Amino acid sequence: SVVPTQVKINLINMLSETGLPVVEATSFVSPKWVPQMADHTEVMQGITKFPGVSYPVLTPNLRGFQAAVAAGAEEVSIFGAASELFTKKNINCSIEESLERFGEVMAAARAASIPVRGYVSCVLGCPYEGKISAAKVAEVAKKMYSMGCYEISLGDTIGVGTPGSMKEMLAAVAKEVPVGALAVHCHDTYGQALANILVALQMGVSVVDASVAGLGGCPYARGASGNVATEDLVYMLNGLGVHTGVDLQKLMDTGTFICNALNRRTN
Amino acid sequence: MGTVPSALKHCLSYQHLLKEQLWIGEPAAPPPAVPHPGQEFQASGLPEYIKIVEVGPRDGLQNEKVLVPTDIKIELINRLSRTGLPAIEVTSFVSSKWVPQMADHKEVMRGIERHPGVQYPVLTPNLQGFRSAIAAGATEVSVFGAASESFSKMNINCSIEESIEKFEEVAKSARNMNIPVRGYVSCALGCPYEGNIIPTKVAEVSKRLYSMGCYEISLGDTIGVGTPGSMKRMLEAVMKEIPLSALAVHCHDTYGQALANILTAIQMGVAVVDSSVAGLGGCPYAKGATGNVATEDVIYMLNGLGINTGVNLYTVMEAGNFICTALNKKTNSKVAQASFNTGTIN
Numbered sequence: 001s002v003v004p005t006q007v008k009i010n011l012i013n014m015l016s017e018t019g020l021p022v023v024e025a026t027s028f029v030s031p032k033w034v035p036q037m038a039d040h041t042e043v044m045q046g047i048t049k050f051p052g053v054s055y056p057v058l059t060p061n062l063r064g065f066q067a068a069v070a071a072g073a074e075e076v077s078i079f080g081a082a083s084e085l086f087t088k089k090n091i092n093c094s095i096e097e098s099l100e101r102f103g104e105v106m107a108a109a110r111a112a113s114i115p116v117r118g119y120v121s122c123v124l125g126c127p128y129e130g131k132i133s134a135a136k137v138a139e140v141a142k143k144m145y146s147m148g149c150y151e152i153s154l155g156d157t158i159g160v161g162t163p164g165s166m167k168e169m170l171a172a173v174a175k176e177v178p179v180g181a182l183a184v185h186c187h188d189t190y191g192q193a194l195a196n197i198l199v200a201l202q203m204g205v206s207v208v209d210a211s212v213a214g215l216g217g218c219p220y221a222r223g224a225s226g227n228v229a230t231e232d233l234v235y236m237l238n239g240l241g242v243h244t245g246v247d248l249q250k251l252m253d254t255g256t257f258i259c260n261a262l263n264r265r266t267n
Numbered sequence: 268m269g270t271v272p273s274a275l276k277h278c279l280s281y282q283h284l285l286k287e288q289l290w291i292g293e294p295a296a297p298p299p300a301v302p303h304p305g306q307e308f309q310a311s312g313l314p315e316y317i318k319i320v321e322v323g324p325r326d327g328l329q330n331e332k333v334l335v336p337t338d339i340k341i342e343l344i345n346r347l348s349r350t351g352l353p354a355i356e357v358t359s360f361v362s363s364k365w366v367p368q369m370a371d372h373k374e375v376m377r378g379i380e381r382h383p384g385v386q387y388p389v390l391t392p393n394l395q396g397f398r399s400a401i402a403a404g405a406t407e408v409s410v411f412g413a414a415s416e417s418f419s420k421m422n423i424n425c426s427i428e429e430s431i432e433k434f435e436e437v438a439k440s441a442r443n444m445n446i447p448v449r450g451y452v453s454c455a456l457g458c459p460y461e462g463n464i465i466p467t468k469v470a471e472v473s474k475r476l477y478s479m480g481c482y483e484i485s486l487g488d489t490i491g492v493g494t495p496g497s498m499k500r501m502l503e504a505v506m507k508e509i510p511l512s513a514l515a516v517h518c519h520d521t522y523g524q525a526l527a528n529i530l531t532a533i534q535m536g537v538a539v540v541d542s543s544v545a546g547l548g549g550c551p552y553a554k555g556a557t558g559n560v561a562t563e564d565v566i567y568m569l570n571g572l573g574i575n576t577g578v579n580l581y582t583v584m585e586a587g588n589f590i591c592t593a594l595n596k597k598t599n600s601k602v603a604q605a606s607f608n609t610g611t612i613n
Contacts, residue, residue: 159605162571163530167311191564191601192571194527198495224605232523239494239524 005039007261009046014254015212016050019245020230024077025055028064044071056117060091062104069112076109077117077153078102080144082137083126086157090121099143106148118149119185123169124161124196127220134172142176151181153209156196158220159189163199170203183207186228188267189218193228194236201242208233213255214267225267231255309573314538316575318353320485320515321562323590324375325356325390327547329368330558331594337371339593341378344387346586347544348379351578352562354386356409360396376403388449392423394436401444408446410434412476413453414469417460418489422453431475438479450476451517455486455501456493456528459552466504474508483513485541488528490552491521495531502535515539518560520599521550525560526568533574540565545587546599561600563587 008026015023025047031038040057049055056075059065068076080098081087087095102118109116122129123137141152154173156166166184173182184200184207186193197208211227218226234248259266309315324344328335340358347355357379363370372389381387388407391397400408412430413419419427434450441448454461455469473484486505488498498516505514516532516539518525529540543559550558566580584603591598598604 162568164572189601189605190567191526191561192568194523195530195568198527198530218605225601229523235522236494236524236527240496 002036002038003262005042005046007258008039008043011212011254011258011261012043012047012055014250014257016048016053018250018254019247020053020251021245022054022056025057025073027058027060028068028071028073029058029060041067041071044068044073059105061101062108065105065108069114073114075115075117076105077119078105078144078149079119079121080140081121081126081157082132082140083122083129085128086122086126089128095140099140099147102144103147110148115150116148117151117153118144118147119153119155120144121155121157123154124156124165125158127158134169137169138172138176141173141182145177145181151183151207152177153183153185153207155185155209156187156193158218159187159192159224159226161186161196162190162192163195166196166199167203170200170205174203179204180206183209185209187218187226188214188228189224189226194232197228197233198236201240212251213259215258227267229255229267231266308536311572313533313572313574314536316538316577317533317569318515318539319562319565319576319578320354320356320388320539320541321347321352321544322356322517322541322559323347323544323547323562325359325369326541327543327545327559329359329366330548330551331368331596332549333594333596334368335594337374337378339590340371340375343544343586343590343593344375344379346582346589348382348385350582350586351576352385352583353577354388357387357389357405359390359392360400360403360405361390361392373399373403376400376405391437393433394440397437397440401446406446407449408437408441409449409451410437410476410481411451411453412472413458413489414464414472415454415458415461418454418458421460427472431472431479434476435479438481442480448481449483449485450479450481451485451487452476453487453489456488456497457490459490466501469501470504470508473505477509477513481513483515483539484509485515485517485539487517487541488519488525490550491519491524491556491558493518493528494524495527498528498531499535502532502537506535511536512538515541517541519550519558520546520560521553521556521558526564529560529565530568533572540569544583544600545591545603547590557599559599561587561598561602563598563600563602567602 026040026043027037028040054075056077057068057073059068059076120140126132182205186196210230210233212230214229216226218224234246237244255266358372358375359369360372386407388409389400389405391400391408438448452472454464458464514537518528542562542565544562546561548558550556563584569576587603
């Protein structure tokens with residue numbers, strides 16, 4: 001079921017108050033493909049923009065980019081993948097073609113001084129291809145970084161990664177992209193997310209994606225969990241003495257809010 | 268994430284993915300004959316082999332709301348015996364007044380199949396329990412200490428010192444009969460009553476248990492509050508007193524930290540990990556919270572690290588599926604959840 005626009009706005013505002021430095025607000029993609037994000041313009045225009053907080057939005061192509069900027073977006077994200085089959089199934093083109101499309105977005109973003117974050121999906125495994133080579137991930141990450149993305153978020157899209165594969169993948173990518181420009185986006189479908197994130201931290205990664213209350217199941221495994229929960233991540237980082245600027249209690253309250261609104265249990 | 272594809276049915280099945288990702292097949296090496304393999308380390312600095320101690324039938328079932336019939340317990344343990352697990356904690360010889368879930372300890376002990384190469388330790392809180400366990404055929408026992416005075420008092424109604432004295436009686440009898448004794452230290456990373464627990468206290472209690480003859484000390488994060496930070500500090504303190512090869516970690520997943528904590532421990536050279544099939548056993552101190560870490564999830568991680576356990580992940584998942592069906596509950600294992608769409612194996 002689609003979440004009401006006002007609930008989304010409330011959620012984002014609450015997240016803004018927790019101290020999180022970045023909150024991914026919405027996706028400027030056609031509602032034909034992603035109906036849950038159909039209200040992207042209203043959400044973008046409705047949220048309160050807290051000073052010091054970035055509100056990136058997904059922009060899969062130039063049209064989406066233009067709509068995003070018109071709605072007030074000041075940062076955008078583009079989504080690539082380390083798997084040819086995944087790219088074909090997802091956006092009906094090859095990796096090379098997808099990067100060409102992104103090239104248009106990059107050019108427009110550069111002209112407008114808008115930072116672009118690049119995501120690479122399937123970095124530790126693909127629901128169609130299975131194993132993904134670390135070299136391939138490094139190749140795609142490098143291309144996106146060279147195109148001008150300020151940060152590359154490496155996504156374990158189906159959560160199959162383990163500390164072993166995470167380490168191998170990061171070692172390969174860090175040869176091509178400075179570790180300071182790397183982020184990890186781990187899914188907890190197999191319960192491995194925090195262990196994988198720990199390994200990434202040990203290798204010098206200092207940007208981690210997470211989702212409040214672990215929102216977002218896995219579309220490839222019915223009933224399985226998806227995103228790692230921001231609360232669990234912050235708990236671990238607090239225990240490690242790593243500074244995040246995030247107030248865990250406020251974060252948990254935000255999680256409670258959205259779970260009540262969605263009538264579901266937290267992950 | 269990006270657009271969700273409509274062609275989900277073209278996905279590889281998860282079993283295919285697991286096979287590829289997890290090196291599932293015959294265990295690479297048979298379980299070692301001795302309880303403690305030498306510390307062989309990989310180039311990565313991680314142990315080559317990790318012994319998994321399966322606590323589901325005892326710690327797990329003891330903390331489940333439902334009282335499990337004896338024949339189900341026996342069936343579970345028999346299934347676990349066929350997975351390659353080297354040690355399975357069977358039951359607890361404690362008064363049924365205190366722990367009704369373990370009242371059938373004799374029947375379970377006598378009823379299970381004993382597979383060669385598999386250890387079947389049982390809890391024995393005192394000499395009486397020990398004798399009863401031996402009479403029922405036990406060949407290994409465990410004693411449970413705590414790093415917290417308050418927890419010791421609330422749990423077994425005596426101080427740490429008094430509990431150590433009782434365990435010494437057990438250890439002495441065990442020694443006379445050549446029965447190995449495993450020592451547990453609860454609240455190693457935090458106590459539900461005292462809060463913070465200082466690492467040197469954990470080291471002190473561990474040392475007492477080790478000195479009285481326990482061959483292995485399992486350090487338990489009883490309420491799951493630990494993080495890699497506190498795990499590291501605690502292990503550093505304990506490793507000053509106990510050889511690495513005699514240490515095990517028993518992590519609870521109440522705050523989702525278990526695998527990260529286990530990873531930290533094995534990075535420090537710990538090569539014995541306790542876990543519970545399907546993550547059986549909630550947390551008695553936090554209603555609705557999870558408890559034991561799931562064996563399936565641990566094995567998944569260790570397989571991915573290239574660490575040998577001798578355990579077949581599929582058969583563990585099947586055993587987990589069996590007990591969850593019997594208990595009419597959902598598994599706590601994420602690996603099992605991701606692998607079974609409907610709760611039964613495809």
